[in-house]
Amino acid sequence: MAGARRVANDPRRKERIIAGALEVIAERGVHRTTHRAIAERASVPLGSLTYHFDDLTAILEQAFLHLVATMSEYYAGRMGAARDQAEAREAVVDLVCGTEYAAPHQFVLLFEMYAYANHNEAVRSAAREWPRVSRGSLSAHFSPQACRALDALVEGWSMHWYFEREQGGPDRVVVAAAVDALVDRLP
Amino acid sequence: MAGARRVANDPRRKERIIAGALEVIAERGVHRTTHRAIAERASVPLGSLTYHFDDLTAILEQAFLHLVATMSEYYAGRMGAARDQAEAREAVVDLVCGTEYAAPHQFVLLFEMYAYANHNEAVRSAAREWPRVSRGSLSAHFSPQACRALDALVEGWSMHWYFEREQGGPDRVVVAAAVDALVDRLP
């Protein structure tokens, strides 16, 4: 088993497993995610998974919790960089059109999480928390009502562009107009 | 018995299986959907599943295809009932806030489909088609750009309200304002 040395204390072992799990989930879906696939992907022996995590469910939970944390960080970072409302509107357009939040890989994981959340309490909480987080990032610049609407727009529109990504990317001008409309009319 | 044509015992057998599959998917998730669970739920003998469908994947595909058809029908119906733009705006607000499209059961299935679509070509096509269908329903009343934005708004906002359904339902006034903003400003 190349790459799987016997190391007495590998502090990053758990993180490697979580990272491997997310890769496997993205590639095959939760419904075909197995211990073996994660172990191989993380270059870790099979027994290591159940040593560090009670069961597969625990791994999935941790993986999705990690995903939310990562996305929240990115989202907050993008919005936090805006120093005035004009920049904030620009940031929202980026989030809708952006290649990072909207990275295919991220979307696949997001869908898997939304689906899994309906069958797992811990993930459900995290998934519910996520809209609050993203809206919080917007609240520094927009009215509460605008925040709600913008947040929905970002979620829905980035999703739709993900679906249609092979039929041409997003049109920033239209997105900007929509953002302006919501911000101006929901004061 | 010459001349006595053999009549299929249960002509609705396939439909019952598909319906059962959707129930199981909603309850347990694709990742825990099994032949046995579907058979029990559909009150159909186990062997019936592999008799009518090549394998489990085929059942899931058909189930999700059926789901899209059902949802499209509802969505188009709701928009089709609108006779002028004012009614169409009202219809969009309904879709965002509505209890039918937004029925928890439907949402769970939608998420499962979005997740599964990333790993299955047939379902992927159907899921991609879905935004086109929903936007088509809007196009009789709004500009193409408004359609895109409204469609995103419906998808994202209804999702967020589903997530937060225990913290109070949608506020129709705000939703109406957002819809008006987009329609007025994306002519």
Add this chain to the structure above:
Amino acid sequence: MAGARRVANDPRRKERIIAGALEVIAERGVHRTTHRAIAERASVPLGSLTYHFDDLTAILEQAFLHLVATMSEYYAGRMGAARDQAEAREAVVDLVCGTEYAAPHQFVLLFEMYAYANHNEAVRSAAREWPRVSRGSLSAHFSPQACRALDALVEGWSMHWYFEREQGGPDRVVVAAAVDALVDRLP
């Protein structure tokens, strides 16, 4: 896998598994009884075990229940053959010294059952029932008090002779004297 033909309907399959389980328990002890060992012993494929029994616990339970039934039958048969009290005393002596009830194989299983009964409710009930059954067989010939004492004597003495079986077998004269003493003095 010699001996494991694919048979559509093998009505004795469950019985064969139970019989195999008892053999494995007798040979290796419950603590080393595995699905695989039982399957091999019963000449049955591995998957067959969990098809017929929910889990290993279910197999052990059924096996011990079967054991009690078998033993009860033998015990009752031996006592039932006695037509008067003199024959009944003789039968009790046989039970203490006997090679059948006291067959090493049976004893090993009895000990395993007594041990397992403390950790399993179903087996506990059966094990508790067993003294009642054996005493019931005696009750046709002796007073209730004599029954209790004789029953204890049979259980304890046959066990001790099993322990010491390599240091010489039981002495029928002494056993008969003990039986007579209890019967005569507990009227």
Add this chain to the structure above:
Amino acid sequence: MAGARRVANDPRRKERIIAGALEVIAERGVHRTTHRAIAERASVPLGSLTYHFDDLTAILEQAFLHLVATMSEYYAGRMGAARDQAEAREAVVDLVCGTEYAAPHQFVLLFEMYAYANHNEAVRSAAREWPRVSRGSLSAHFSPQACRALDALVEGWSMHWYFEREQGGPDRVVVAAAVDALVDRLP
């Protein structure tokens, strides 16, 4: 540090492990006794078990050997306190009815030992020795034949009362009568 002899950190470590093992065996049975469970129960680090004992089998052996020693001590003590035959008869009645030898905890362990003895030579010897020990305690007061019978009576009767402990405790008068009968008639 010349001259500073290294003192074992915890000289009672082995004893604690044995005691913990007996507790785990009583609670879960040999078939579910694990290193980890013993370590936790004994409040001892996991590695300590394999440091002090070759393997799990060695722990079980030592544990059962310890059990026999403890029980023998109690049994001999109880009989040794008897200064004449009348007191000895009383002591035997106590053993049958007694709450100490017959303590549920002890019984569970005894059954586990009898079961395990059939699959382990070291424990088998100890278990075989046990009747000899108990009979030895009796031999100061009764004939060899009475010893055998009384010993069987104690073993069997205390067991049966353990089984039926929820249906009322032992009846000392009947037990005393049985003891008297055997002692008087097996001189």
Add this chain to the structure above:
DNA sequence: AATGAATGAGATTTCATTCAT
């Protein structure tokens, strides 16, 4: 000397699929 993270062998279990009836 003592520990506990780590591993792999093997245990239990699940289940899609086959196929005799």
Add this chain to the structure above:
DNA sequence: GATGAATGAAATCTCATTCAT
């Protein structure tokens, strides 16, 4: 055509034991 008992491949999980520290 239709069924469900049966199977085996592969999944999850357990745990005795090792060994770097």
